[in-house]
Amino acid sequence: MSAAHTPIRLQVDGRSVTVPAGFSVAAAIAQVATAFGTRKDASLRAPLCGMGLCFECRVRIDGADHQRACMTLVREGMRVETTTEPAHG
Numbered sequence: 865m866s867a868a869h870t871p872i873r874l875q876v877d878g879r880s881v882t883v884p885a886g887f888s889v890a891a892a893i894a895q896v897a898t899a900f901g902t903r904k905d906a907s908l909r910a911p912l913c914g915m916g917l918c919f920e921c922r923v924r925i926d927g928a929d930h931q932r933a934c935m936t937l938v939r940e941g942m943r944v945e946t947t948t949e950p951a952h953g
C-alpha cells in the first residue's frame with residue numbers, strides 16, 4: 865500500500881471517520897455531516913469555493929477555531945468540530 869492510500873482515522877463531532885491520507889478535512893467531514901456549522905442567523909454553512917477563499921468551511925481542529933476544512937489535510941488522531949462560533953456572520 866502506498867503512503868498516499870494509508871488510512872487516516874480522525875474524529876468529526878465525536879464520530880470516528882477513516883479516509884485515505886491526502887484527503888482534506890472537508891472531504892472527511894462530508895463522510896458524516898452535511899453542514900459545517902451555522903451562521904449568526906442559524907443558517908447552515910458548507911464549503912462553497914473549495915480553495916480557501918470563502919471561509920464557509922471553517923471548523924475547529926484540535927481546539928483551534930476557524931480552520932478552513934478545505935485547505936487542511938487530515939492527520940491521524942485529529943479532532944474536528946463543526947459547531948464553531950461564526951467569525952464573520
Ligand code: FES
Pocket residue numbers: 910911912913914915916917918919920921922932933934935
Ligand atoms: S470552501 Fe471556501 S474556504 Fe473552504
